[in-house]
Amino acid sequence: DAGITQSPRHKVTETGTPVTLRCHQTENHRYMYWYRQDPGHGLRLIHYSYGVKDTDKGEVSDGYSVSRSKTEDFLLTLESATSSQTSVYFCAISPGQGKYGYTFGSGTRLTVV
Template sequence: DAGITQSPRHKVTETGTPVTLRCHQTENHRYMYWYRQDPGHGLRLIHYSYGVKDTDKGEVSDGYSVSRSKTEDFLLTLESATSSQTSVYFCATRSGSGANVLTFGAGSRLTVL
């Protein structure tokens, strides 16, 4: 599975606190993505990266920021968590622009109280 590791796998936090989720991959894939999964909404793209320091917004980017300082790591930050950001977050990778398949990590479940 492209060696994708997400951390933490589970986190409970309080409204207003900052949260960072980490995605680490060992396959040297160029593209990395952050999705959130919510009932009735499926998987929605938050942000993605097409290279080191190259990122772009997805459908639901408000309240989230990302950083990619190394090929293998893609960080998702919630600057001030809200209850609406309670969700399961999935990281995914793909090897290049000609590769049309995403490979997903196991997910990070975030609860904001």
């Protein structure tokens, strides 16, 4: 997707290991988000950022942390991966709050074995 890149696209990791997913944007948008997508649950917000070093929790934040040291990069870390964190993770960006649509990245498929 233009302007937003997620890496890696696929990852397999072992239970108990830390994992970091990266989201990079070239749109200079203020807001960045991490969602997970699971069958039967749709998309659920993990964490979001409203500026450099400004982050907040979403509805499913347990076991995850984030960092944003530059406008263009938003990192999601699974501190100690569990099988329940097997999912597809999407990053999204937005220029403003609430009434603006998101632009999503192409996703990272994470499998925890």
